[in-house]
Amino acid sequence: MAIQKRCLAWDWTNTDGPGHQGVPWAMDIVSFQGPLRSVSNWNTWTPPELKGRAPFRPMVRTEAQLNGDDWNRIQSTGENIIHFFNEPERAGISPERAADIWHRQMLPLRANHGKKLVSPSCASDEAGQNWIHKWMSLVSQQPPDFLGLHYYGTDGNKAIDYLVSMHNRYPNTPIILSEFASIHRNYNDVLGFTMQVVNWMDEQDWVFEYTLFGCMRQVADGFVSPAAQLMNPDGSFTDLMWKYMSDQPMHF
Known part of the structure; x- marks a missing residue:
């Protein structure tokens, strides 16, 4: 029986959209019969190519998702886990403002609709840690169901x-x-790091889920490593993606 903690970071550019052609066919190759449990895309809308085969993790990524069509999707979603803010410390959102939004807009999703809520996910640097510690202190009476974190290294x-x-x-x-x-x-170093961290997380009952970055055709920026891509430019999967999707424990 697989330990299902892995989420697939399915970039929004993989989905067909106005002005760009995605690779939606690649989702048909993804297996959810092993350790993969869910899919995220940093947005409120579900990739149609997922076809209901796994839970989707909608995200209120920035303040822009707090109204209009995005907020309507959040309020009406059938998914049970909702992410709140992605690296807000780098987007100019203070812990105080995020705590106010938490109490005003996010908590009713839990109280009225039974949703489970993920805290803002901050970077692991000093600024990110200071932000999340301050925010957690501000919401200590009504804390998140899950602590969202990021780590690159x-x-x-x-x-x-x-x-x-x-x-x-x-x-x-x-x-x-x-x-x-x-x-x-x-x-080889990328694989060694990924194997070590993934195999360890699978054994920790307090790690609910983790998302390896990222399944996209182009490298996101100069910080992330081309050697850690999960998708090739043509939409096919890399060796790392096949291992992440299929191998438990992960191995060379």
Whole structure:
């Protein structure tokens, strides 16, 4: 029986849209019979190519998703887990403002619709840690169901140490690592990092879910590693994607 904690970061550009051609056919190749449990795309809308084969994780990524069609989708979604804010410390959103929005708009989703809510997912640097600690203190009376985190680096031990430190600080809040990846430029090192962290997380009952970045045809930016891509430019899957989708434990 597979331990199903893995989420697929399915970039929005993989979905056909106005002015761009996606690779929706690639979703048909994805297996949800193993460790993969869910799909995210940093948006409120579900990729139509998912075809209901796995749960989708809608996200209120920025303040722009708090009204209009995006907010209507959040309010009417049949999905049971909703992510709140993606690296707000880098988007100019203060912990105080995010806490106000949490109480005013997000908590009614839990109270009235039974949704489970993920905290904002901050970067693991000092600014990100300071932000999330402040926010958690501001919402301590009505905390999130899950603590959202991000981690990028080259040392698997440091990634594990970070997750343990956050768990020790918030022991009653299960963790969703909503983005993580090795930024090493050598594939064997990328695979070593990914194997170490994934196999360890599978054994921790307080890690609810994790999302390896990212399934997209183009490298997102100069920070992430081309060697850590889950998708090739033609829409086919990389070796790392096949391992992430199929292997448990992950191995060379």
